[in-house]
Amino acid sequence: MALLEVDDLSVTFSRRGQRTVRAVDGVSFSVDAGEVVGLVGESGCGKSVTSLAIMGLLPKQPGLAVGGKAVFDGTDLLQLDDRSRRDIRGRDVAMIFQDPLSSLNPVIPIGLQVTEVLARHRGMKGAAAEKEAAALLDRVGIPDPKRRLKEYPHQLSGGMRQRALIAMAVACKPRLLIADEPTTALDVTIQAQILELLKELVRDSGTALVMITHDLGVVAGMCDTINVLYAGRVVETARRRPLFREPRHPYTVGLLGSVPRLDAGRGERLNPIPGSVRDVLPWPDGCAFAPRCSRRVDECVGEPPQLVLTYDGRGYRCVNPAPVPGTEPGQEVRDTVPTQAAPGSVPAQAEPNDPPTVPGLGPAPSEEETA
Amino acid sequence: MTITSGKKKQKIDRLAELAARDDERGVSLWQEAFRRLRRNPAAIVGAVILALFVVVAVVGPFLVPYSPTDTIGIRDGLIKPGVIPGIDGDHWLGLDHQGRDEFSRLVVGARQTLLVGVVSTLIGLAVGALIGGVAGAAAGLGGRWGRWIDSTLMRFIDMMLAMPSLLLAVSIAALLGASLTTVMIAVGVVSVPVFARLLRGSMISQANSDYVLAATSLGVRKPKIALTHVVPNSLAPVIVQATLTLATAIIEAAALSFLGLGNPDTSVPEWGVMLADAQQYLDIRPGLAVYPALGIIITALGFTLLGEAMREALDPKLRK
């Protein structure tokens, strides 16, 4: 049994007079102890709502309905009452948010905010708590921790704030950490520091980490398993290497083709996905990605595609997945060839023969020698 | 499959072009705000109250059963010391202490109340927007003179703001002598600083926005940018504030009348005066105080509901 088992999670917002929004529409994934699981997708794919629903942090409002299960170590987090959920939150499951400034209380010193967590969940008080807080700040790489304890959030830089937030999150040695775009607001050199820190925490303490991000590069370096979300559903789930080497779902293929790579040459055109996230088909009517998909066939419309599981534990929700190079030669699905492809995009069939568009196939130049 | 494929493709193409309803015209922000206003129950309640109020104020005086100044009670000998007749078939809300028909007075008083509220708010809006607009434009254009004009105007506004509003209104009313115009001016002046600060602040924040920079980089002249971009985008909060100010203006005008600084022409009934008169007879006929008070409260509520709903509808943060 995995540490966290999310099963068919759905979140709907319905308001009178407006269309019901299915922000999360049957998401399932699992996280083992010490594992890093990525939830990847663009804005509006439901990745953040998923994490908030698991944590029970969705703002209570009429019309909000959360369905499915999120079993953490035997208890369904979604069924807990507020009190026991608060107990679990912070102690067993902790969360890191995108914007460290708004997640920290601006009028309370950092130290007090850390000791508060220690007092609540570990019953520590006074000097002991302060000592532990300083040790925590030190652990997350905040220099001169004793002095920082007395400072207010605005006196710290963005990177230091995020470290402080991580210190609070790991204060009680949680078994599961959910990081929602933890580095999006940070500069890239600071991002590198924070990612390195998160990796260390996972490695040293065996904490499971759910990494929510839009950045495929971050995922490539961190996650063991990756779930790609689109319009509220997991469209592809795979281990890290297979996903980047042989993406099956056309959306994953498209995402990878959209990212300019540092190690690609000048002048190579990107292969964007046409249209925008707004052009979705409601899932019950077929594949939500179909309107933008370059591998669209007739079967895409009518009913939602089932999750296809393959031998190596990967899965994709697609009736006409991108072929794995070598294994399915000449699989022709050509009678309904793509439509409205934007200028610059190539037909999907071309992709397996076109190394630069499938990252991982091309000779990846190594980093410049630094020493 | 081959038979249905055409249909399916059609369907999917239609769905793919969900956004491409090219026959429709665009929806401007005001239209969008109005749509959302229409869906907000608070806005509808507020609008209904105000519509009723305006109808009563405009046509009411022509339909009332009695003249509001006719002292029927005294003529008919119904008013005796310690006795004021209550509700009966002829007089729906009874008579007041001078034997005048309370219902008629209430209806005719609505017009006065509306007039004072609207005119004083317009005075406040006009003067405040002028000061705020000049200050905002001066600050936006910058330069030494711009900053000087801006800070001079704003210090003046700060001084006005430092005085309690009712005290300011009372002083002005006392200074100018009691009259209807005085009430309007006094209540209007009180709201000047609010409008001035609001418009200036809004203009300065708009002046720092990217689209103003974009217009500058297009080569548009600064005065034209101020008029075509900055001012129109700064107006939304001012309009909301005007609606909310109508509510306070009505209350303040009533307060001035209550203090005896209202319209000295007693032939025109006014809710504040009616309230003031009624306090001597609270033990005999408390209703005389309740009716005008309710009128003031409900009207102010109507304006507030509508104003708050407008604020919500125009708030860019709540827009999807």
Add this chain to the structure above:
Amino acid sequence: MSDDDILVEVRDLKVHFPIKRGVIFDRTVGHVKAVDGVDLRIPRGKTYGLVGESGCGKSTLGRALLQLTPPTDGQVVFDGVELTTLPAGKLRTMRRRMQMIFQDPMSSLDPRQNVESILTEGLQTHGIGKDRDDRRRIIGETLDAVGLPRWALSRYPHEFSGGQRQRIGIARALVLGPELIVADEPVSALDVSIQAQVVNLLDELQDSLGLTYLVIAHDLAVVRHISDMVGVMYLGALVEEAPSDRLYTEPLHPYTRALMSAVPVPDPDVEDRRERILLAGDLPSPANPPSGCRFHTRCPWAQPTRCADERPVLREIGASRVACHWAEQIASGELRPHKVSAEVVRPEGEGETPGVVSAPSEPGSYV
């Protein structure tokens, strides 16, 4: 890029913002040196990419180049015309030839203008187009060029998706027929799949219209993708400038190396092999920049001599220009990065090499 046809030349450009204190009387208590002496040249028809982290002054440089923020000192020569001393009227006329694309497509479009009005404004300002029909024709062609449908004309910005809004912003710049476009973070507010569309669009427009770009971005991968020449900024100054490919294969400045090693690449193999050069601490305050080389407080290669007291100038090494006293020695491996005392202890056997500095050690460098 020596004797090409240079469209824009920036010489020793400085933008200092006064820091004011005081309630009634403003007192200038110091200056934020957002841009502090930048030289660069952009050849006609090429793309110059400017990268750097937030607060390095890259956006201010872009705006100062277009005279949207008045420079404190220095010159900007656009096609032979010195812009900093140009009278306001003449400058406005020049604006037709140099346009800007903004980061946030929503906030850079007036929410109360429909697309037609947005696109007409510039045309009217410069008197382009004989009459309404002529202007409509120009606008129509521009819409086609940026890939927006004609029905967009009557729509308002809030009715579009982020990518489409950015296309409107590009159309607004393009409709005047400019030669130079300064794009300030043109894709960073967009979703990944949309970013690629906009990047490709910029590429195509350059090919078909011969535009010159100054692309400002924090995303090294994006900049490298679309630029011919890349300049790396740190604390208000260029630290390195090199042709795009060369910057990647042979970064010379320690900061460039650190930046390069920090950019995540969507490829597990590259990620696993990567050696991160983690910089110590955060960016120092531009109001009080470090003496000497501004990077020396965080530099893993900082030397006891020169770095702290002598400000390096950009010097040419091969096709690059780099502002580092020790660039050759670092490149040859003669100088090795210090191991800045690691506060976070790393476990053994994680494939880390001695070149990796893993923890902040500069308590003095926080803003």
